[in-house]
Structures are given as C-alpha cells and as structure tokens.
Amino acid sequence: MVQLAMPELSGAISNMDNHHHHHETLPGSRELPMARSMCWHCQSEVTGEYLCGQCVKVQPLSKELDYFTCFKLPRLLNIDEQQLERTYHELSRTFHPDFYSTKDESEKTISLGNSAFLNAAYRTLKDPIQRVEYLIRLEAGAVKDIRSNPPADLFEEILELQEDMETFRNRSSEADSTERDELRQKLQREREHLEKRQAEMEKALRAKYHEWDALQNKNADPGEARDQKNAVLRSMQEILSNRTYICNMANELLETTG
Amino acid sequence: MSRIVGIDLGTTNSLIAYMDKGAPRVIPNPDGVTKVPSIVGMTDNGLIVGDPAKAHLTRDPARTIYSVKRFMGKGLADVSEELKYFPYTLHEKNGVIRIEIGEKTYSPPQVSAMILKELKRRAEEFLKEDISKAVITVPAYFNDSQRQATKDAGMIAGLEVLRIINEPTAAALAYGLQKKTQGIIAIYDLGGGTFDISILKLKDGIFEVLATNGDTHLGGDDFDQRLIDVVVREIADKHGLNVQDQPDLMQEIRMESERAKVRLSDDTATTLVVELPNGKYEKTLTREVMQSLVMDLVERTLAPCRSALKDAGLQANEIDEVVLVGGSTRMPLVWNKVEELFGTRPHSELNPDEVVALGAAVQADILGGHNKEILLLDVTPLSLGIETMGGVMSALIRRNTTIPTSAKEMFTTYVDGQTSVDIHILQGERELVKDNRSLARFQLKMPPLPAGVPRVEVTFLIDANGILHVTARDIRTNEAQSVQVKPSHGLSDDEVEGMIRDSFKFAEEDIRTRQVIEARTEASAIIMATQKALVRASDLISEKEKANIQGVMQKLSETQKGDDHRAIRAGIAEAEKETHHLAEVLMDATLKEALESKKVSEFVK
Numbered sequence: 001m002v003q004l005a006m007p008e009l010s011g012a013i014s015n016m017d018n019h020h021h022h023h024e025t026l027p028g029s030r031e032l033p034m035a036r037s038m039c040w041h042c043q044s045e046v047t048g049e050y051l052c053g054q055c056v057k058v059q060p061l062s063k064e065l066d067y068f069t070c071f072k073l074p075r076l077l078n079i080d081e082q083q084l085e086r087t088y089h090e091l092s093r094t095f096h097p098d099f100y101s102t103k104d105e106s107e108k109t110i111s112l113g114n115s116a117f118l119n120a121a122y123r124t125l126k127d128p129i130q131r132v133e134y135l136i137r138l139e140a141g142a143v144k145d146i147r148s149n150p151p152a153d154l155f156e157e158i159l160e161l162q163e164d165m166e167t168f169r170n171r172s173s174e175a176d177s178t179e180r181d182e183l184r185q186k187l188q189r190e191r192e193h194l195e196k197r198q199a200e201m202e203k204a205l206r207a208k209y210h211e212w213d214a215l216q217n218k219n220a221d222p223g224e225a226r227d228q229k230n231a232v233l234r235s236m237q238e239i240l241s242n243r244t245y246i247c248n249m250a251n252e253l254l255e256t257t258g
Numbered sequence: 259m260s261r262i263v264g265i266d267l268g269t270t271n272s273l274i275a276y277m278d279k280g281a282p283r284v285i286p287n288p289d290g291v292t293k294v295p296s297i298v299g300m301t302d303n304g305l306i307v308g309d310p311a312k313a314h315l316t317r318d319p320a321r322t323i324y325s326v327k328r329f330m331g332k333g334l335a336d337v338s339e340e341l342k343y344f345p346y347t348l349h350e351k352n353g354v355i356r357i358e359i360g361e362k363t364y365s366p367p368q369v370s371a372m373i374l375k376e377l378k379r380r381a382e383e384f385l386k387e388d389i390s391k392a393v394i395t396v397p398a399y400f401n402d403s404q405r406q407a408t409k410d411a412g413m414i415a416g417l418e419v420l421r422i423i424n425e426p427t428a429a430a431l432a433y434g435l436q437k438k439t440q441g442i443i444a445i446y447d448l449g450g451g452t453f454d455i456s457i458l459k460l461k462d463g464i465f466e467v468l469a470t471n472g473d474t475h476l477g478g479d480d481f482d483q484r485l486i487d488v489v490v491r492e493i494a495d496k497h498g499l500n501v502q503d504q505p506d507l508m509q510e511i512r513m514e515s516e517r518a519k520v521r522l523s524d525d526t527a528t529t530l531v532v533e534l535p536n537g538k539y540e541k542t543l544t545r546e547v548m549q550s551l552v553m554d555l556v557e558r559t560l561a562p563c564r565s566a567l568k569d570a571g572l573q574a575n576e577i578d579e580v581v582l583v584g585g586s587t588r589m590p591l592v593w594n595k596v597e598e599l600f601g602t603r604p605h606s607e608l609n610p611d612e613v614v615a616l617g618a619a620v621q622a623d624i625l626g627g628h629n630k631e632i633l634l635l636d637v638t639p640l641s642l643g644i645e646t647m648g649g650v651m652s653a654l655i656r657r658n659t660t661i662p663t664s665a666k667e668m669f670t671t672y673v674d675g676q677t678s679v680d681i682h683i684l685q686g687e688r689e690l691v692k693d694n695r696s697l698a699r700f701q702l703k704m705p706p707l708p709a710g711v712p713r714v715e716v717t718f719l720i721d722a723n724g725i726l727h728v729t730a731r732d733i734r735t736n737e738a739q740s741v742q743v744k745p746s747h748g749l750s751d752d753e754v755e756g757m758i759r760d761s762f763k764f765a766e767e768d769i770r771t772r773q774v775i776e777a778r779t780e781a782s783a784i785i786m787a788t789q790k791a792l793v794r795a796s797d798l799i800s801e802k803e804k805a806n807i808q809g810v811m812q813k814l815s816e817t818q819k820g821d822d823h824r825a826i827r828a829g830i831a832e833a834e835k836e837t838h839h840l841a842e843v844l845m846d847a848t849l850k851e852a853l854e855s856k857k858v859s860e861f862v863k
Binding site: 120 | 630
C-alpha cells in the first residue's frame with residue numbers, strides 16, 4: 001500500500017506523543033489564575049488597563065487572556081478587519097519593545113512577552129481559517145472526538161492520486177515523455193479540481209460562521225444553546241479537517257508536477 | 259540618555275548617522291566623505307581602516323581584509339566556493355571562520371569591530387561626545403547566527419547594540435519619515451554582497467513588514483567578479499600572463515573592474531585599463547556587454563521578489579511604490595528588470611548608499627524615546643524549527659512572522675530514567691535538517707522518572723532584533739531551567755569577552771597609526787598653506803627668508819613620508835616657527851585688524 005504523505009498532519013512528528021501544535025494557553029491546560037489586580041512594581045491596585053495608574057509601569061498580560069478578549073472582540077467569527085488592525089496598532093504602541101528600550105529589565109521583559117502574545121493574537125484572528133481553528137479550541141472539549149481520518153470517498157481519491165504521483169515520479173528519468181506529459185496534465189487537472197473543492201469548503205465554512213454568530217448573539221437557554229453551538233463547532237471542525245487533506249494533496253501535486 | 263547612533267555596516271562601505279533636529283544625517287569625515295570602505299589593513303604600524311586601507315589593498319593584499327560581512331556567522335564550508343577569490347588564508351575554529359594575517363588570526367566579528375570603531379571615532383570627533391550606543395543594520399535575510407555575529411562585533415567595538423535592524427526596513431523608515439507615505443511599498447535593496455526585498459504596509463506611522471525575502475550571497479561584488487573573470491582570461495590569452503598568482507595585480511584588476519562597472523551606469527561605453535609588467539591591457543566595454551555578463555544575476559533577484567509577494571498575499575500590481583536601495587541599483591538594467599516585474603517605475607530620491615544609515619538613525623531616535631509617532635513592526639525572514647525523528651525539521655515559527663514572537667514546545671523522555679534530551683535548532687524552509695541552517699544545540703535536563711512522565715516546556719522567543727532566546731521550565735515543578743545554548747556558527751561568550759580585551763590592545767596600535775595619519779594630514783595642510791602664502795607675500799619678505807622657508811618645507815615633506823609621528827610633529831613645529839614672521843607680515847599687510855592667530859595655516863584658511 002502506498003504510504004500517505006500528509007505534511008500538516010503526520011509530518012510534524014514531535015519529540016513527544018501528545019504534542020501540541022498550537023502554542024497558546026488553552027482552557028484545560030491553564031495554570032492557576034494569578035491575582036492581576038496588583039502592580040508588580042509598586043504593589044498598588046492596577047486601575048488602568050495595561051499600565052499601572054500609580055507608577056505607569058506596563059503590566060504583564062493575564063495568562064487567562066484569550067485573543068478575542070485581548071482585542072476587545074466578542075467571540076464571533078465575522079469580524080471587522082479594519083477595527084482589528086486599528087486595535088492591533090494601538091496595542092502595539094502600548095507594548096512594543098521599541099518603546100521600552102530605556103526602561104529597566106523587568107519592563108523590557110514584560111513588553112517583549114506582551115508583544116509576542118499580541119502578535120500571535122493578531123496573526124490568528126486576521127486569518128479566517130486560523131480564527132475558526134482557534135475558536136474551536138477555545139470552545140471546550142466537546143468537539144475533540146472528531147475523527148482525524150479522511151472520509152471514505154476522499155480517502156479513495158487520495159490513494160489513487162498518490163499512485164499516479166508515484167508513477168509520474170518514476171517516469172521522470174525516462175526518455176519517452178508523451179506518457180509522462182499526459183500524466184502531468186491529468187495531475188494538474190486533479191489539482192485544479194481539488195482547489196475548486198477547497199474553495200467550496202471554505203464557502204460552506206463561511207456559512208457556518210454566520211450560524212455560529214447568530215447563536216452567540218441569541219440569548220437562548222444556556223443548555224440548549226450549548227448543544228446547538230457544539231453541533232456547529234463539530235461541523236466546522238469536520239469541514240476544516242477535510243480541507244486540510246485537500247490542501248495538502250493540492251500542495252503535493254503542485255510540488256510533484258512543478 | 260546618551261545619544262544613539264545608526265550604523266550601516268555594509269559589505270563594501272559602511273556609514274554612521276545621527277538625528278540632527280528631527281532629521282537623520284550621515285556623518286562625513288573632514289573632507290566631506292560619508293562612506294567608509296569596509297576594508298581593514300594590517301600594517302607594520304598597526305591597523306588602518308577605510309580609505310587608507312583601500313589604498314593598502316594593492317600594496318599588501320595578503321594583509322588587507324575586505325568584504326568580511328560575507329563571513330559573518332559562517333563556517334568554512336559555507337564559503338568554500340569563493341575562497342579562491344580571497345587572497346588571505348581562512349580556517350575554522352568552533353564553527354567560526356578565522357582569518358589569518360601574519361601570525362595573528364581574527365574572527366569576522368573582530369574585523370567588523372575594527373570598522374565599527376572607525377565609525378565610532380568618526381562620530382565622536384564630529385559630535386564632540388562619547389558614543390557608546392548604536393543601532394546596526396543587517397540584511398533582512400540574515401539568519402540568527404549572522405545577526406548574533408553582528409551584535410558581537412558591536413560589543414567588541416565597545417558599543418551597546420540597542421537594536422539590530424533590517425536594511426530594507428531602515429530604508430523604509432528614512433523614506434517614510436521624509437515623504438509621509440501611506441500604502442504598500444516594496445524596498446528592493448541590492449548592495450555590495452547581499453540582496454533583500456521587503457514589502458511593507460505604511461499606515462498612520464506604523465511600518466508593518468508583510469514579507470521579506472532575499473539572497474545573502476548576491477550583490478555588486480558578484481557583478482564585479484563576472485567582469486574580473488573576463489579580464490583575467492583575456493590577459494592570459496593576449497599577454498600570456500597568469501595574474502591569478504599575483505594578488506596585487508588581482509586587486510588592481512578588481513578595483514578597475516569595479517570602477518568600469520560603476521562608469522557604465524552613466525555611460526554607454528568605457529575603457530578599462532590595467533598596467534601589466536609586460537605592457538598595458540586595455541578593453542573597451544559597452545553597457546550591453548556588461549549587462550549580458552550580469553543578466554542572470556540580476557534575474558536571480560526576481561524569484562525572491564515573487565516569493566515575498568506570495569507570502570504577503572499580494573499581486574505585483576497591488577504595490578503602490580517600489581523603492582531602490584543599495585549602490586548596485588544604480589545599474590539601469592536593475593531599474594528595467596524591477597519595473598518589468600512590478601509594472602511600476604521604481605524610484606530612489608534618497609542617496610541609495612546613505613539611506614540605510616539614515617533609517618538606522620531614525621530607529622535610534624525611536625529607541626531613545628524621541629519619536630513616538632513611528633513604529634516599525636518587522637518579521638523574521640526564515641522559519642525556525644527543531645530536528646525531529648528521521649532528520650526532518652519541524653517548524654515552530656514560520657517565516658514572515660511578526661517579531662517579537664514565541665513558540666512553546668513540550669518535551670519528554672523515551673526511556674525510563676533518561677536524564678537529558680538533545681535539541682537541535684534550525685532555520686530554513688526545507689524539509690530535511692541537512693538542507694537547513696544549523697543554528698544551535700542544547701541539552702535539556704530531565705528529572706529521572708519513567709519514560710513519558712517528565713514534562714519540560716521550552717520557549718523559543720525571537721526578539722525584535724530577530725535573535726533567538728531559549729528558556730525552559732519543568733511543568734511538574736514549575737521551575738525554570740537554565741539552558742546553555744551552543745551556537746553552531748557563533749562565538750561563545752568567553753570568546754567575545756577575550757576579543758573585547760584584545761580590542762584594547764589593538765586600540766593602542768590604532769592610536770599609533772592614527773597619530774601618524776593625523777600628523778601627516780596636518781603637515782600637508784601646512785605645506786599647502788605656506789605655498790599659497792609665499793605666492794601672496796612674494797614682495798613682502800626677503801629672498802633669504804623665502805629660501806629658508808622653502809628649505810624647511812622641503813624637509814617637512816620628506817619627514818612626512820616616514821612613519822614616525824614624533825618626527826613629523828617636530829617638523830611641523832619647526833615649520834610653524836619658520837613661517838611665524840611670514841604670517842605676521844601677511845596679516846599686517848592684508849588685514850588691518852589685529853588677529854590673534856600666528857599660524858600661516860590658520861591665516862590662509
């Protein structure tokens with residue numbers, strides 16, 4: 001049987017079995033909340049948002065903070081990108097190490113940590129796919145039982161493509177190029193087809209964004225709403241994992257055919 | 259807060275700049291020259307740097323170091339291709355190239371430090387204050403080792419390096435400050451040894467780098483080399499001379515080739531002349547021929563441009579402005595190729611040699627807290643990862659991620675009681691470890707527990723300089739663990755300290771050389787001024803006095819050629835004494851006011 005090569009899923013073998021791909025602090029793996037109300041420097045109560053009202057020293061971001069809260073956004077999937085950028089620039093002006101190079105070491109370290117967090121948050125929220133992936137991880141373990149195997153129809157297709165690519169690679173040194181060219185064209189058509197499917201999946205995902213946002217905005221009975229939300233999260237997770245297979249396959253085709 | 263200067267430490271030329279009432283300014287030498295050739299010469303009287311060293315290049319090529327930036331943060335294997343082009347001997351120690359000059363060896367950061375010191379001295383003389391803090395620029399595509407080596411160079415030179423900033427982004431700062439540009443701009447930076455492309459979004463004072471790419475081994479030096487190869491071949495054919503064995507001739511050819519290339523940016527044809535022991539080599543060269551020699555090199559810059567566009571998620575026509583930076587962009591061929599790619603005519607209003615240093619001064623101003631309007635958000639140029647099973651690199655931080663940025667990774671053990679895990683850090687875009695750049699290795703200590711139980715979290719943080727910091731923490735005990743990272747191609751802290759100590763020794767030699775140069779310069783000024791004065795005062799003093807003065811001047815110009823600064827100083831004193839009367843006469847005659855100064859030289863100025 002042909003070995004499946006899935007760079008995104010199987011390629012990132014870590015030095016540890018339960019390897020975390022994502023580096024943010026997530027619910028469940030959180031540490032105990034730190035009392036954040038006291039300034040690390042002057043011990044007075046922090047009244048300002050990020051700076052101490054007394055000594056104006058920058059405060060470390062709470063380990064509890066999630067990306068949406070950092071950007072003062074509700075947990076919705078359709079976001080105002082202009083607003084996102086504006087907030088990013090604003091917070092960068094508050095945290096960036098460039099504005100702390102004359103300050104003491106503690107403030108420098110806090111500025112560095114806050115900046116790194118802010119940059120990760122912006123990078124994640126800016127991209128619609130990373131945004132939904134992050135939201136799913138934030139929204140608890142209900143969707144963890146999603147299988148990571150490709151669905152049967154996709155699996156068949158992937159196997160077939162793998163074999164074609166193998167044949168194509170083996171022919172690369174042969175003199176007769178007609179058959180090879182035909183195969184290349186076939187693979188290129190397949191890639192276009194996959195890219196089209198990817199676009200369709202992303203469209204379906206966008207539709208789910210609206211579903212999610214509607215549920216979030218509706219003040220429904222918490223228990224019932226949770227079930228509905230979990231269902232949406234699950235279906236988004238399913239689309240995402242299928243999309244990952246398609247993306248990887250398309251990339252591999254591109255690399256093979258050039 | 260003491261002043262922070264901005265330094266462009268280039269492959270071929272270096273510059274130093276400062277903020278002068280809100281505008282960046284490059285510091286010139288007394289003759290108004292701003293560029294310091296990045297060349298260091300070791301003479302019997304000590305070190306010489308810059309223009310004097312350039313002159314030394316043909317006299318004593320084996321003891322003159324140029325293009326040292328190409329060796330920064332590298333091992334010998336990295337430069338094996340170009341070894342034949344360098345007249346000095348290189349070897350490697352602890353993964354770092356060492357340059358052999360006579361009995362001494364120097365690491366590339368030490369040589370760069372000599373250039374930095376010259377710049378520092380120049381700024382101190384100009385600004386009349388001590389300089390101890392600097393922002394230094396590097397090519398955007400420099401990896402961690404190359405950045406660290408640059409920082410080491412600063413330390414060895416006695417400078418606190420507050421920031422390592424990317425050259426194209428520095429250029430963007432200089433342009434943005436001047437023009438208040440908004441929109442998407444591409445900075446195409448082709449220097450003496452490196453090429454960078456950076457795409458930035460400028461909005462409300464925020465300079466956000468969207469993507470960067472480049473080639474740290476492509477620049478004007480390579481253009482020169484193409485021409486040199488032709489000249490060397492032709493000299494062998496026509497004159498039967500194998501110049502490759504003659505380093506001094508090779509340097510002559512190198513410089514003449516560079517000059518011819520430069521001329522062809524303005525002229526459509528030029529003649530290249532090299533004096534040979536058995537005659538004269540002459541070659542008429544047209545711009546077309548020069549262009550065909552370097553066409554593939556210029557075209558090589560286009561692939562990184564396309565990659566950067568792709569990473570930024572942009573089409574070429576979405577770029578509002580293309581700015582050209584670096585001396586090599588003076589070539590019309592570069593303009594045309596860039597215009598072809600981006601579909602817009604590039605521009606370069608600011609001097610392409612100076613703009614990077616100017617931008618470094620702007621960044622220095624920001625760090626000094628004097629400019630709160632502008633903020634630069636830069637990216638890391640290369641993906642950072644670790645080696646995993648099967649010799650594969652697992653990326654932790656992707657290229658073009660905004661810095662500062664961090665990634666956390668959890669590690670555990672495979673065997674019961676295992677007490678350490680080896681970690682190999684890499685930078686690059688390839689799948690296999692061997693195709694990427696090895697940055698460093700370290701050993702993570704593990705508590706002796708059953709396999710899989712220990713949990714040590716390692717944080718990889720890339721700071722605003724693009725330099726990596728590694729910290730580790732035992733999750734079970736929440737205790738921090740100190741990590742001793744051993745760089746693959748970098749100096750250890752001890753080595754850097756040793757070099758800082760050595761640099762004081764070199765400083766003494768430097769002072770001696772400097773004293774000679776300064777005394778010579780002063781003597782020349784006196785001789786020139788006296789000659790002028792003699793003409794003007796020819797009717798006012800006796801022939802005997804004239805003859806005496808001429809005699810003293812003759813003596814001084816002889817002494818001036820020697821290396822003894824004390825003798826030159828004595829000659830100057832004698833000359834001043836001898837011309838005292840002449841100065842008085844001239845003063846009385848031409849100026850009614852009683853001037854205090856008694857020196858001819860001061861008077862004529």
